[in-house]
Amino acid sequence: MAKINRLSGFPELLPSGRVIEQHILDTAREIFELHGFLSLETRSVEPIDHMQRNGEIDKEIYVLRRLHATADEADPGLGLHFDLTVPFARYVLEHAALLEFPLRRYQIQKVWRGERPQEGRFREFTQADIDVVGKDTLAFHHEVEMAVVMSTLLATLPIPRARLQVNNRKLAEGFYLGVGAADTQGVLRVIDKLDKIGPDRVGALLETEAGLTPEAAAKCIALAAICTPDATFVDQVRALGVRNDLLDQGLSELSAVVTGANAERPGSVVADLRIARGLDYYTGTVYETQLVGFESVGSISSGGRYDNLASDEGQRYPGVGISLGVSRLVSILLAKDLVSASRAVPSAVLVAVTDELSRPASESVARRLRERGIPCEVAPSADKFGKQIRFADRRGIPYVWFPATAADSTEGDTIKDIRSGDQVDADATNWQPPLDDIKPRVFATPDSSAASKESW
RNA sequence: GUGCUCGUAGUUCAACGGUAGAGCGCAGCCUUGUGGUGGCUGAUGUUGCGGGUUCGAAUCCCGUCGGGCACCCCA
Numbered sequence: 001m002a003k004i005n006r007l008s009g010f011p012e013l014l015p016s017g018r019v020i021e022q023h024i025l026d027t028a029r030e031i032f033e034l035h036g037f038l039s040l041e042t043r044s045v046e047p048i049d050h051m052q053r054n055g056e057i058d059k060e061i062y063v064l065r066r067l068h069a070t071a072d073e074a075d076p077g078l079g080l081h082f083d084l085t086v087p088f089a090r091y092v093l094e095h096a097a098l099l100e101f102p103l104r105r106y107q108i109q110k111v112w113r114g115e116r117p118q119e120g121r122f123r124e125f126t127q128a129d130i131d132v133v134g135k136d137t138l139a140f141h142h143e144v145e146m147a148v149v150m151s152t153l154l155a156t157l158p159i160p161r162a163r164l165q166v167n168n169r170k171l172a173e174g175f176y177l178g179v180g181a182a183d184t185q186g187v188l189r190v191i192d193k194l195d196k197i198g199p200d201r202v203g204a205l206l207e208t209e210a211g212l213t214p215e216a217a218a219k220c221i222a223l224a225a226i227c228t229p230d231a232t233f234v235d236q237v238r239a240l241g242v243r244n245d246l247l248d249q250g251l252s253e254l255s256a257v258v259t260g261a262n263a264e265r266p267g268s269v270v271a272d273l274r275i276a277r278g279l280d281y282y283t284g285t286v287y288e289t290q291l292v293g294f295e296s297v298g299s300i301s302s303g304g305r306y307d308n309l310a311s312d313e314g315q316r317y318p319g320v321g322i323s324l325g326v327s328r329l330v331s332i333l334l335a336k337d338l339v340s341a342s343r344a345v346p347s348a349v350l351v352a353v354t355d356e357l358s359r360p361a362s363e364s365v366a367r368r369l370r371e372r373g374i375p376c377e378v379a380p381s382a383d384k385f386g387k388q389i390r391f392a393d394r395r396g397i398p399y400v401w402f403p404a405t406a407a408d409s410t411e412g413d414t415i416k417d418i419r420s421g422d423q424v425d426a427d428a429t430n431w432q433p434p435l436d437d438i439k440p441r442v443f444a445t446p447d448s449s450a451a452s453k454e455s456w
Numbered sequence: 457g458u459g460c461u462c463g464u465a466g467u468u469c470a471a472c473g474g475u476a477g478a479g480c481g482c483a484g485c486c487u488u489g490u491g492g493u494g495g496c497u498g499a500u501g502u503u504g505c506g507g508g509u510u511c512g513a514a515u516c517c518c519g520u521c522g523g524g525c526a527c528c529c530c531a
Contacts, residue, residue: 386489
């Protein structure tokens with residue numbers, strides 16, 4: 001057989017990894033619905049010209065075309081979507097007449113980007129987005145809400161602590177204008193390199209590439225250094241002595257998000273004025289999230305306020321949203337062994353088969369368990385019980401059911417907990433496993449290796 | 457797309473230009489139709505692919521395909 005190479009950037013998980021991913025997806029859905037977000041799905045393809053930002057050609061897009069397209073056939077100009085926000089904006093415009101606003105929706109789908117993959121970066125990956133879109137206007141408090149919902153989700157998952165960092169586009173842009181910058185986007189892009197190349201080289205780039213004076217560059221760097229868990233950043237920014245109306249607006253918005261979110265969930269967000277990223281359609285609050293201890297992998301959740309993404313003739317639908325990078329998060333969790341699952345299969349019980357003639361008796365046990373919502377499977381072959389137990393053990397199935405043998409009808413069915421070795425009489429019409437054993441459990445990996453020895 | 461680096465068993469990795477190996481995993485047995493550990497036995501490779509140099513290539517050279525990392529950009 002030809003050797004099959006795995007395709008870089010198109011990750012496929014093993015069963016144990018998928019259990020963890022699915023737990024994250026299930027939890028996301030649960031938290032989102034708990035906060036009243038409805039579920040939507042959009043098609044995987046969009047017209048490429050709708051996905052381009054500011055008219056520039058985006059090389060990240062995978063183009064879709066028919067293999068047998070003829071030369072004279074018009075190119076439909078379709079590409080796979082690279083995020084869920086742009087398609088959602090298009091969806092809103094297309095169905096606006098039939099939708100209720102403000103519209104709260106969550107959307108969990110694959111997206112594609114034609115980049116070169118590396119750690120935590122894929123060509124095909126899953127995002128879990130929430131957005132609120134209003135008609136004409138969107139109340140500011142939703143910018144607080146996004147941070148609260150995402151922080152709730154991240155705190156619910158069995159993962160390391162996440163730092164939700166918030167900044168505001170108006171603040172940064174107003175500040176840059178205030179120090180005399182002409183190209184605020186350019187300043188933003190250079191500031192974003194602070195982590196990688198340090199303040200000295202950023203300062204130099206600000207002068208050469210963004211055309212700032214040394215004093216202005218120094219102030220921009222000083223601004224980026226400000227990071228507070230509360231609204232005290234306002235005074236620190238004021239101390240830099242830059243005056244600008246947009247800056248003032250940004251300052252008050254950001255302090256409202258930070259104080260609002262922390263009132264709801266203490267310690268959930270920090271104001272971090274270095275956060276410059278986000279796509280260029282963001283117009284206000286921007287979010288970014290790092291897993292504490294794994295900052296180098298990049299943000300696992302980001303988003304922001306966008307006022308102009310969905311707009312028709314005269315009609316605007318401003319929105320705010322935040323996205324969880326499910327694939328990136330899962331890849332960190334698996335690579336660093338931060339999260340474990342109690343088993344990689346749904347079955348809580350393996351029903352043993354004594355011999356092929358009595359397989360119907362085993363199937364009957366399974367049926368009665370399933371009727372009561374207990375996931376189970378019947379052993380694939382009537383091997384020696386030792387092998388059947390090992391079959392369960394390998395997969396993490398916690399219980400093996402032994403049907404009564406016809407030859408020895410005085411004995412009833414028994415069930416063995418293969419973790420403890422305990423084996424007791426059981427009746428398929430009323431036996432119930434502990435709640436924890438019904439579904440695979442996903443939990444933070446205990447860091448001591450001694451703990452894992454106990455549960456063989 | 458640019459640069460760097462690496463491709464050997466299912467997997468993690470060895471092997472100076474000289475007979476391709478080990479750990480883990482897998483299969484069987486010790487083991488009684490009831491699995492942890494232990495012991496014994498066994499199976500598995502076009503050394504990514506193609507060409508070149510050489511008496512001889514996993515090893516050196518060229519090409520190609522694939523992986524990883526960095527840049528770019530971002531979840």
